[in-house]
Amino acid sequence: MKKRVAIIGGGASGMVAAIVAAQNGMRVELFEKSVKVGRKILATGNGRCNISNQKITIDNYHGHYPSFVKEALKRFDAKAFFSRLGLEMVEGANGRLYPMSLQSSSVVDLLHYELKKLGVLIHLDTEVSDVQPIGNSFKVNTKEFDFILIASGSLAMPTLGSSESGYKFARTLGHEILKPFASLVQLVSNDPMVTEASGVKLDADLEIFVDGNAKLSVRGDLLFTNYGLSGSAILDISRTASFALSHGREVKILIDLMPALSFDGLKSLLLKRAKLELPSELWLNGVVHKKLIKLLLHQAKLPISSDINTKTVNKLAYAIKNLTIKIEATKGTKSCEVMAGGVSTKDINPKTMESKLVNGVYFCGEVLDIDGDCGGFNLHFAWASGYLAGVDLSKR
Ligand SMILES: Cc1cc2nc3c(=O)[nH]c(=O)nc-3n(C[C@H](O)[C@H](O)[C@H](O)COP(=O)(O)OP(=O)(O)OC[C@H]3O[C@@H](n4cnc5c(N)ncnc54)[C@H](O)[C@@H]3O)c2cc1C
Incomplete structure (x- = not known):
């Protein structure tokens, strides 16, 4: 038998x-x-x-x-x-x-x-x-x-x-x-300025922080969505985020939106543009995606129409290379791959x-x-x- x-x-x-x-x-x-x-x-x-x-x-x-x-x-x-x-x-x-x-x-x-x-x-x-x-x-x-x-x-x-x-x-x-x-799941942010950037896709460097401690860094696709963040780089760090969130820990993601440029390289580029005497939102236009400008000015603690000088250039270059987003949740079992x-x-x-x-x-x-x-x-x-x-x- x-x-x-x-x-x-x-x-x-x-x-x-x-x-x-x-x-x-x-x-x-x-x-x-x-x-x-x-x-x-x-x-x-x-x-x-x-x-x-x-x-x-x-x-x-x-x-x-x-x-x-x-x-x-x-x-x-x-x-x-x-x-x-x-x-x-x-x-x-x-x-x-x-x-x-x-x-x-x-x-x-x-x-x-x-x-x-x-x-x-x-x-x-x-x-x-x-x-x-x-x-x-x-x-x-x-x-x-x-x-x-x-x-x-x-x-x-x-x-x-x-x-x-x-x-x-x-x-x-x-x-x-x-x-x-x-x-392997998308991450949720409650920041309206993040979700307003929905549709922006770029290659970025990401570092995940749990209760202020750096845990993991990755490079890859980042996509802003109407709920928060997605893309292959987000999936790569999502396990760390999901585990921490399920234990009530604070999760933040630090994003370098321009990994190909050094901080000083970005600063010189911005200073060169400062000579164009454009209003700040136009001054950033063409450097970063339009939908990110409000978020970046906010993170740099600068008003929408701020004067452009060495100090503001420093703050903006810092925000572009260290954009910080607090993660509230994952998209959960309904959306995860595993x-x-x-x-x-x-x-x-x-x-x-x-x-x-x-x-x-x-x-x-x-x-x-x-x-x-x-x-x-x-x-x-x-x-x-x-x-x-x-x-x-x-x-x-
Ligand atoms: C959208 C998506 C994309 C993915 N892409 C990839 C990829 O490209 N590469 C990769 O490596 N992994 C990928 N994964 C993960 C991969 O699909 C899973 O890890 C893999 O399928 C797990 O295999 P499994 O046999 O354990 O479970 P499953 O493939 O989920 O099979 C389990 C089966 O059991 C059946 N079942 C459940 N309960 C019962 C029951 N009580 N009685 C009878 N039947 C039951 C279910 O209907 C199902 O058919 C992806 C997952 C998702 C959701």
Whole structure:
């Protein structure tokens, strides 16, 4: 008799685990609450699916025990796995790996095809509401299985099928859940002058301060929006901001709007323009985006029509290179790409993804207390942890 495994969640990690377990002769049933598998994958990488990264290290991962990912990174090769499924891939900037078609649907279509080819029984539109251990087996909804794999993801973007159920099942089985919080998420500012700059996009240097202490600096895209700040640089520092805010700490972001110019270089440029004898708002026009002028004059504590002299030039150059914005909140679970926190990895075997507390129960993907940086690292961990679970399941 073939051993039976129930996989809860037909997302990135669940589909890979199902493929690997079925390839190795297991009887696999996949439960997916949405009407199709891989809905979140379709939305990844702005529809292009940044499936992995060629420059992965443990440093790209976070959680209470980031070294948990070591074995998964060592044993799973995303390029080899997806080539075997028939996916052509291209490398983009900073080691990011994409399907050559630049369409996430190519990835989902190939995974779905493989599942069907291997005879995995897919229950679509079927939410698992309960998981019960019965002797040496498990009851999932009304059916009995030898093993279960919880691959139900996190709460990030519930419109794409995310749910809390993985945390609920884990808790029922005696696992600890480390408080989930949004990561790779946009940040909210209540300053009307910040939101008035909505639409301004630039390349900037950013430094995040928590309770006045510098924590992290990044360089990249910054976008002013009608709620606050977005862009790749903001996503990169958002984990630090989100964690601090969830602990009631003060978060400020210091922005250098002109990283390409030194402070003295900027001052000389502004002084040269001072000779033009323009009103201050026009004097800055052409140097910075119009929508930023009010905010900069305010930060420099200068009136809208201020005299231009060495002192005002100093203050303005300082404001341009040290624009400080207080962050009130993140855009939360509804908008984030991933959730940090989740099922504590201290109770999971990093080589097999099996629970150390309950024999026969496995976890993989984002339901675990592991989250990655932006750049293909989250999908990579989802595939890799699903792969390890699938391999171990098929040895049972
Ligand atoms: C907009 C967006 C863009 C992203 N872009 C990227 C990117 O380009 N690169 C990258 O590396 N990462 C990206 N991510 C993150 C990445 O998509 C996730 O980390 C990854 O999908 C997690 O895989 P998973 O299998 O753990 O969970 P998911 O892929 O979320 O799959 C979980 C599945 O379980 C199902 N489910 C939940 N509860 C139940 C239940 N009780 N019963 C049955 N089914 C259930 C859900 O419907 C879902 O299909 C992005 C995320 C978002 C939201």
